[in-house]
Amino acid sequence: TERSMLKLRSSKPKMTIGISDTTLDRVIKYLNDYDYPSTAPLACSVDDTKLHPSLRPYYDKSKDSWYLLGSTGDPIIVADVEQLKELIQQASGSLASKARVWAMSIPLSNVPPLIMAILPISESNTAASLEQVEEKLLRLLLINSPTPINIISLGSDGTAIERNARRLLVESGFAKVEYTKIPHPELRARPLKVEILVIGKHRLTIIQDSKHFRKTCRNNLFTGAKQLILGNQLIYYQQVRSMVYDQDHSPLYVRDVDKLDCQDDRAAARLFSAANIEHAINAGHAGLAIFLFVFGEACDVYQSRTLTHTERIRMVLLAYFFKTLWKSCLAENGYSSTRHYLSHEADDILDIMVNGLLALIIIHRDHLSSPFPLLPWIHGSEPNEHIFGLLRSTMPEFTIVDAIQMIPKLDVRLMAACQRKVDASDMCRGGAGYAHTHFDGSGADLESLACFPSQETFEHIAGIAWTEANAIWEVLGYFRGSSPTSSLPLVPITDLDVDIDDTLDEPTTGLESESIEVSDRQILDEALQAATFASVPPSDIPDLPKGVEDILNECGLAAAALNIRDLASV
Numbered sequence: 078t079e080r081s082m083l084k085l086r087s088s089k090p091k092m093t094i095g096i097s098d099t100t101l102d103r104v105i106k107y108l109n110d111y112d113y114p115s116t117a118p119l120a121c122s123v124d125d126t127k128l129h130p131s132l133r134p135y136y137d138k139s140k141d142s143w144y145l146l147g148s149t150g151d152p153i154i155v156a157d158v159e160q161l162k163e164l165i166q167q168a169s170g171s172l173a174s175k176a177r178v179w180a181m182s183i184p185l186s187n188v189p190p191l192i193m194a195i196l197p198i199s200e201s202n203t204a205a206s207l208e209q210v211e212e213k214l215l216r217l218l219l220i221n222s223p224t225p226i227n228i229i230s231l232g233s234d235g236t237a238i239e240r241n242a243r244r245l246l247v248e249s250g251f252a253k254v255e256y257t258k259i260p261h262p263e264l265r266a267r268p269l270k271v272e273i274l275v276i277g278k279h280r281l282t283i284i285q286d287s288k289h290f291r292k293t294c295r296n297n298l299f300t301g302a303k304q305l306i307l308g309n310q311l312i313y314y315q316q317v318r319s320m321v322y323d324q325d326h327s328p329l330y331v332r333d334v335d336k337l338d339c340q341d342d343r344a345a346a347r348l349f350s351a352a353n354i355e356h357a358i359n360a361g362h363a364g365l366a367i368f369l370f371v372f373g374e375a376c377d378v379y380q381s382r383t384l385t386h387t388e389r390i391r392m393v394l395l396a397y398f399f400k401t402l403w404k405s406c407l408a409e410n411g412y413s414s415t416r417h418y419l420s421h422e423a424d425d426i427l428d429i430m431v432n433g434l435l436a437l438i439i440i441h442r443d444h445l446s447s448p449f450p451l452l453p454w455i456h457g458s459e460p461n462e463h464i465f466g467l468l469r470s471t472m473p474e475f476t477i478v479d480a481i482q483m484i485p486k487l488d489v490r491l492m493a494a495c496q497r498k499v500d501a502s503d504m505c506r507g508g509a510g511y512a513h514t515h516f517d518g519s520g521a522d523l524e525s526l527a528c529f530p531s532q533e534t535f536e537h538i539a540g541i542a543w544t545e546a547n548a549i550w551e552v553l554g555y556f557r558g559s560s561p562t563s564s565l566p567l568v569p570i571t572d573l574d575v576d577i578d579d580t581l582d583e584p585t586t587g588l589e590s591e592s593i594e595v596s597d598r599q600i601l602d603e604a605l606q607a608a609t610f611a612s613v614p615p616s617d618i619p620d621l622p623k624g625v626e627d628i629l630n631e632c633g634l635a636a637a638a639l640n641i642r643d644l645a646s647v
Contacts, residue, residue, distance in 0.1 A: 092195060092484045093137065094144075094152045094477070096213045100194045101222055104181060107191040113183050115224050116446055120182040121193075122232035122284075123211070123239070124461035126468070128197065130172035132165055133478040146477050149173045149199045173197030176480055177207075179214060180460045181228075184452050186518025189491035190460035192484050197477045204241035211242060212251050220277045229440050230433070232284040232457040240425060243283045252276050257439055259535050262543035269397075269539065271435045280444050282436035285429045286457040287379035292345045293423045294372045299337070306417040308406060308553025310364025317348070320360050328352040342512040349373030367549055371399045375427060378434055379453040380514070382521040386438055386451065387530050390538045391545075397431045398546035400424065406555040435535075442529035450526035452518065459515040467491065 093099045108115055132147035134155065144152040145161070148168040155161055175198045182190040196210060211231075218226040233239040246252040252274045259269040273280050297303060299314045306312075314334070321329045333344040347353060349369050357366040375396035378389045400419065407414050418424070434453060441451045467490050472479055495516040530538070547557060 092192070092481050093139075094146060094481070095196050096194055096210060096217060098217075099139075100214070101217055103191065104193060104218065104226060105224055107181065108183075111183060111188060116227050118184055118227055118229040118441070118445060118449055120184050120230045120232065120284075120456045121179065121228045122182070122190075122456075122458045122461050123177065123179045124234050124458045124465070125175045125177040125198065126465040128174055128176045128480075129474045129476050130174050131476045132168055132172070133476055134161070135478050135481070146481075147173060147197065149197055171199070173477060174200045175202070176477055177202075177210075178461055178464060180464060182455050182460050182515075184455040185450075186452065186521065187495050187516055189488070189495040189516065190464070192464060192487060195477070195480060195484075202238065204238045204245055207238060207242040208245035208249065212246060212249070215246075215276055216251075219279045225279075227279060229279075229281045230284045230437060230456040231281055232286060234286045234289045234458045234462075237422065240429070247274070255280065257435075257532075259435075259532075259539055262540040269394075271439060272432055273436045273440065280440050282433050282440065283429055284433040284437075284456045285426045286459060287376045287430060287454075288342050288345070288457075288459065290423065290426045290430060291349060291373070291376040292339065292342070293426060294368075294419070295345045295348055296339065297419050297423055298368065299334075302416075303420075304417055305368070305419075306407065306412055307364040307368060307403065308550060308555040310362075310367075310553055312362070312365045312368055316357075316360075316362045316365050320353075320356055320362070323356075323360070326356055326359070328356060346512075349376065364553060367553065371396050371549070372427075375430060379430070379457065382454070382518060385525055386528065387534065387538060389434060389453070390438065390530065390535065391542050393431050393434050394539055394542035395545050396427060398543050399549060400427060402546055402550050402555070402557060405557060406550065406553075438529050441527075448527045450521075450523040451529070452521065452526060455515055457515070463491070463494070463515065467494070 092103075105115075130147070132145055135144045135146045135152075136142075137144060143155040145155055145164050145168060146152055148171045150171065153164055153168055155164060177196045177198050178192060179194040180190045181193045182188070194214065198206075215228070215231075218228060231243070233243075247254055253276075255273045255275050257271040257273065259271065261268050273282055298305065298312065298317070301314070304311060304313060317329075318334045321327050321331055321334050328350060329347050330344075332338075333341075333347055337344060349372070354366050354369050354373070357363075357369060374392040377384070378393045378396075381389075384392075403418060404414060406412075407417055419427075433456070437451055437453065437456060441449060464487060467487050468475060468480060468483060471483055471486070475483070550557065
């Protein structure tokens with residue numbers, strides 16, 4: 078009822094600007110409300126949203142004082158009404174244009190997140206200033222708190238400033254780094270190092286939002302500024318657009334490619350869906366299908382409710398090895414990674430996602446006092462996006478004072494939203510912006526999600542992922558370690574001079590280029606030549622197993638037979 082909702086709202090601790098003891102009070106009350114042990118894992122996330130720049134008076138009942146809010150920095154106390162005009166003039170030069178919000182989540186299904194702290198910031202905020210505020214928050218919760226708060230993840234949406242702010246936590250000495258090494262499947266390569274931050278006695282990892290990564294990959298594919306090369310395949314926007322207009326078979330909507338809402342989570346999910354990958358294969362776009370498969374799985378690692386952690390490790394390492402081999406392919410064949418590879422942001426976000434998932438599994442396995450299921454979809458900045466969505470549905474343009482006053486109402490609305498079941502048909506909507514599913518645990522097996530693979534299993538899975546990544550690149554015509562001429566023909570340089578944007582509306586002529594047929598004999602001769610040791614000194618020729626020698630002899634006889642056949646036909 079309306080009365081019960083008002084009662085709930087009035088019982089919540091009032092929000093104040095910035096990081097203070099009130100922040101800790103809100104966190105402790107949040108944990109007590111759900112009878113949640115403070116030693117159990119918690120997820121923290123941070124993101125910012127646009128503010129309407131404005132100075133407003135605000136009365137803080139707990140301090141019995143008036144403040145002027147809306148500028149960057151600490152709230153300005155108004156001791157005398159006569160000073161208000163002067164204070165407004167002084168603060169008008171530093172109006173805040175964004176609100177930075179920290180949220181905390183109990184990593185279990187159907188539990189609403191807590192709006193932990195809010196801070197007005199400027200558009201030109203630096204990584205150093207964000208690092209100082211974040212250090213203050215983590216110091217309050219992890220070190221100075223009389224009640225231990227066990228935060229194990231710190232999520233964000235992946236902007237460069239946020240990524241740099243996290244690195245500054247280590248460079249400043251506030252956080253230390255603990256490494257867990259996984260031997261690389263290729264013995265000559267450096268081992269994979271999983272980074273875990275250590276703050277006081279607590280271990281946590283940095284997380285990037287997986288849905289944001291999926292949209293970033295989609296934007297990389299759709300932009301005309303890049304021409305993504307995967308071995309002998311060139312992938313670009315027009316391929317997806319042509320598939321969409323095949324309405325009899327396409328799972329995509331026209332709105333998913335034309336006049337696209339770049340924040341549409343559902344459109345990005347449809348693009349990377351299994352149905353669209355199958356459609357790409359049927360349309361003859363093998364490179365596009367592989368791109369969607371590999372990086373779609375990297376997002377599914379976090380979003381799937383049914384995968385085991387063993388499968389998640391394999392999938393995320395496959396994406397990591399795939400993009401590592403992609404860089405090698407471009408370097409060996411003289412392509413610029415600036416134009417023909419993912420953006421620096423997407424590359425960096427993927428690295429953090431890979432490290433984040435592996436670190437979460439290690440923390441749950443080795444550093445928690447009791448077994449606890451890992452629900453990866455709760456770790457990230459999606460709770461913040463949900464909060465911003467509810468804010469704007471209440472008031473599309475709000476000031477910092479409006480945001481503070483709406484927070485008690487948002488707490489109740491978040492509680493109601495997390496009790497709602499996600500309708501499958503809702504995911505089919507187009508042009509609908511964000512799709513919030515962080516609270517939904519339908520189909521999740523908590524017992525399975527509380528089982529974590531051993532270090533030996535990590536190493537075994539890494540070997541499988543490495544083999545799969547190499548196999549995928551062989552399909553794309555790139556054989557690692559071989560010269561460019563021994564691989565299948567890659568994309569000709571001349572094909573890269575075409576401006577993709579100019580070809581989107583260019584009519585096709587219906588003419589196909591003439592293909593040169595390669596004879597069976599030529600293919601076999603080239604394979605045998607590659608397998609011989611003609612250029613190797615006799616002393617260095619290895620002893621081959623008998624089975625291998627037999628196969629080579631049979632291939633040699635087959636080549637001789639083909640030669641005789643060709644001579645007979647002359």
